[in-house]
Amino acid sequence: MPQPLHHYRRFSIAPMLEWTDRHYRYFARLMSSQTLLYTEMVTTGAILFGKGDYLEYNTEEHPLALQLGGSDPQALAQCAKLAAERGYDEINLNVGCPSDRVQNGRFGACLMAEPQLVADCVKAMQDVVDIPVTVKTRIGIDEQDSYPFLTDFIDTVSATGCNTFIIHARKAWLNGLSPKENREIPPLDYPRVYQLKQDFPQLNISVNGGIKSFEEMATHLEQLDGVMVGREAYQNPYLLAEVDQRLYGIDKPTLTRDEVVDLMLPYIERHLQQGGRLNHITRHMTGLYQGIAGGRRWRRYLSENAHKADAGIEVVLAARDSVSSFPPSVG
Structure with a gap:
């Protein structure tokens, strides 16, 4: 990984359960050397008590971030330390997943209502690793979707020294919508993410949600530090063959x-x-x-x-x- 990690944040592929496994990530890396790749969300319980190796990856996947799900600072710190020892380039905390299973474990989007706990989790991980600890979150949850609610969350968590946030530009409904519906029904609000960058210029802020074309990416990159693409990068993966040229300015032939x-x-x-x-x-x-x-x-x-x-x-x-x-x- 010859460049500092923030160079690669310009374009990343979202963590997607059952989709962004190590086989998909190897496939994606063949088409783009610059894209920052994320694992599927892995829970602390799976890593600490599961029977499989939930940290396995191919060395070709770098730069690679591990996304963790959990809310116990000590368990998250244990997992972050293991991941750093295995060579991951970043640890990302999931504060965006809205599924019932996640809420029952007290992690994911419901953690937006507990910014101090999120800050404690981030700090516990930062204390034991030298790699960046970042947060992926929504713009709000349920009726708590005001801009001050979002800025209070960012204020509290960034006070730990966490300087990188990926914002899914939709709020999450914790009750009544399935995870799939939560990716489609709450309206996108990109201007709110732009405002966040203006109010926190010192932070590295990427936007996620509904991004499909290079034209859209270019628009977001005029305002923000990075774009994170999910379903489009999976369902139409050949777009990755142009990422290095179009978003990073690298002069190389496009693979067929x-x-x-x-x-x-x-x-x-x-x-x-x-x-x-x-x-x-x-x-x-x-x-x-x-x-x-x-x-x-x-x-x-x-x-x-x-x-x-x-x-x-x-x-x-x-x-x-x-x-x-x-x-x-x-x-």
Whole structure:
């Protein structure tokens, strides 16, 4: 990671449960060397008491941030220390997830109502690691959605020395809306995030929520330090092939979709040799040919064949061939 971490914050991919696992992150990194990648949210309980290795990642994924879910300062500090020892570049505290399961564990978006507890959690992690500790939050929760509520939260948490906040520009309804609805129904309020940057110019502030195009990104970057893209970066992953050139000014050729597939093949083969299933990886690649002739054929071929027990690399090659043999005039 030759640049300081704040260089990479210009563009990041949001932590998304069951989506941004290590296979997706490897895939994303092939297309962009500059993007700051985030893990799925991992709870402190999973890391401290779970049976699997919840901190596993590929070294190629750097720069890489671990997103933690929890509200016990001591447990968060333990997990942050473990993550720093494993080489993560950043620890991010989730103060944005609205699911019932998260609230029952007293973490996620409901923590916005307890800014001093969030500050205590951040401080406990800062005390045991040398890497940045950052916070991802909403602009409000339930009826607590005034601008003073948000600034009080930022004031309290930034007093610890935490200088980086990623703001999902929607409030969260903790009751009555599912996590999916909470990503779509509460209206986006980008001007509120812009105002936050004006009032806290010393902080590094990124915006998240509903961002789909480079034009939108450019608009946000006129006001803010970074953009974080979620669903669009997953469902239309080929946009990542232009991130380094368009957002970081790096002069390099843009990979073709077929070249991205070629670069994934050795990784897929290693995974299969270790006993993994093909669809563990290809499920993250189904959107690669989105928007071009034959793209649906690629998606369908992978969906119908990659889950089979004996599926190997030939399935990926056949899916790619099905795109290139598709008549250009047909969508």
